[in-house]
Amino acid sequence: EKAGYDHFMLKEIHEQPRSIRDCMRGRIYPQEGMVQLGGIKEYAEKLRNADRIIIVACGTSWHAGLVGEYLIEEYARVPVGVEYASEFRYRNPIITERDIVIAISQSGETADTMAAVELAKERGATILGICNVVGSSIPRLTHGGVYTHAGPEIGVASTKAFTAQVTVLTQIALYVAQLRGTLPQSKLVELLTTLQDIPLLVEKALNCDEATRYIASEIKDATNAIFLGRGIGFPVALEGALKLKEISYIHAEGYPAAEMKHGPIALIDEEMPVVVIATQNSSYEKVISNIQEVKARKGRIIAIVTEGDTAVKGLADYVIEIPHADEAFLPLLATIPLQLLSYHTALLRGCNVDQPRNLAKSVTVE
Numbered sequence: 001e002k003a004g005y006d007h008f009m010l011k012e013i014h015e016q017p018r019s020i021r022d023c024m025r026g027r028i029y030p031q032e033g034m035v036q037l038g039g040i041k042e043y044a045e046k047l048r049n050a051d052r053i054i055i056v057a058c059g060t061s062w063h064a065g066l067v068g069e070y071l072i073e074e075y076a077r078v079p080v081g082v083e084y085a086s087e088f089r090y091r092n093p094i095i096t097e098r099d100i101v102i103a104i105s106q107s108g109e110t111a112d113t114m115a116a117v118e119l120a121k122e123r124g125a126t127i128l129g130i131c132n133v134v135g136s137s138i139p140r141l142t143h144g145g146v147y148t149h150a151g152p153e154i155g156v157a158s159t160k161a162f163t164a165q166v167t168v169l170t171q172i173a174l175y176v177a178q179l180r181g182t183l184p185q186s187k188l189v190e191l192l193t194t195l196q197d198i199p200l201l202v203e204k205a206l207n208c209d210e211a212t213r214y215i216a217s218e219i220k221d222a223t224n225a226i227f228l229g230r231g232i233g234f235p236v237a238l239e240g241a242l243k244l245k246e247i248s249y250i251h252a253e254g255y256p257a258a259e260m261k262h263g264p265i266a267l268i269d270e271e272m273p274v275v276v277i278a279t280q281n282s283s284y285e286k287v288i289s290n291i292q293e294v295k296a297r298k299g300r301i302i303a304i305v306t307e308g309d310t311a312v313k314g315l316a317d318y319v320i321e322i323p324h325a326d327e328a329f330l331p332l333l334a335t336i337p338l339q340l341l342s343y344h345t346a347l348l349r350g351c352n353v354d355q356p357r358n359l360a361k362s363v364t365v366e
């Protein structure tokens with residue numbers, strides 16, 4: 001059942017080229033620059049006229065929501081708020097009939113996310129779901145939705161469900177952009193053409209197994225780690241930190257790289273691994289100066305870089321290369337080495353990778 005892999009988590013990491021492809025089947029038409037999402041097309045008018053979109057989720061699904069915020073605001077120009085479901089539901093939130101609420105949940109059973117959906121529904125919002133488990137509770141509560149079709153995720157740490165959620169959010173961002181006319185047709189064609197090829201690039205990103213295993217052997221005795229990213233790389237840093245802490249029990253924090261100097265920089269010394277998302281995109285130069293700040297304090301830098309990079313290579317202690325693609329696709333590619341890094345680190349520390357202590361696959365209590 002593990003298809004020859006030692007753990008479900010490793011199997012699910014390697015399944016991602018396929019799960020991402022399944023998540024796009026019948027939904028994107030690159031040549032026409034068109035996205036079709038059957039489960040939400042009834043709400044096209046609502047999406048066209050929405051004042052804002054509120055995303056509610058927990059954990060890794062909340063990180064996918066942050067990626068969605070970036071993509072929807074960038075391409076569809078609708079304001080997006082991303083909320084922890086557990087905070088949203090207890091806050092007497094302001095919701096109107098012109099709001100769209102998107103609930104993201106792999107299991108479709110997370111108690112806080114369900115309660116947030118019920119609350120928003122009572123207050124008249126249109127509720128859409130992004131879930132993986134077909135027929136679970138959240139899809140039954142929502143007005144419409146888009147399944148991720150990642151297949152069963154057994155490892156407690158979410159991997160392929162996250163990249164499928166991000167794939168769905170990318171499709172929703174481009175669908176709403178198409179509805180609202182916020183992107184030139186040529187740009188839609190270009191982005192959808194790259195999206196279609198993402199499974200091949202993810203396949204390439206998976207080649208870092210050896211590199212991540214070596215880096216894991218170098219950081220396995222750390223007690224703390226920091227993950228830094230900017231822009232769309234920030235939620236990737238949060239997700240990298242969550243993966244590491246939940247399966248290896250190394251305390252890890254994700255930070256927006258520029259926030260480091262407002263506090264966390266005090267933690268940096270030669271013992272501290274600092275994982276930096278340093279790919280070549282709009283924040284590349286800024287990230288390089290953040291790397292220099294870490295280096296000046298003797299932090300050990302592990303950088304995720306674009307294939308062929310030389311500038312970061314000269315500064316970092318370890319680099320992991322991922323293929324080049326438009327910035328929109330950074331989360332789908334940069335998350336892969338972070339999943340593998342956590343996996344190998346946890347393994348070397350003798351941890352139970354598939355069933356970390358104190359965690360359950362779905363959190364049905366509030």
Ligand code: F6R
Nearest residue numbers: 059060061105106107110157158
């Ligand atoms: C982390 C993880 C959890 C879940 C969270 C939400 O790897 O698995 O943080 O993401 O409990 O679960 P779902 O998506 O099922 O609502």
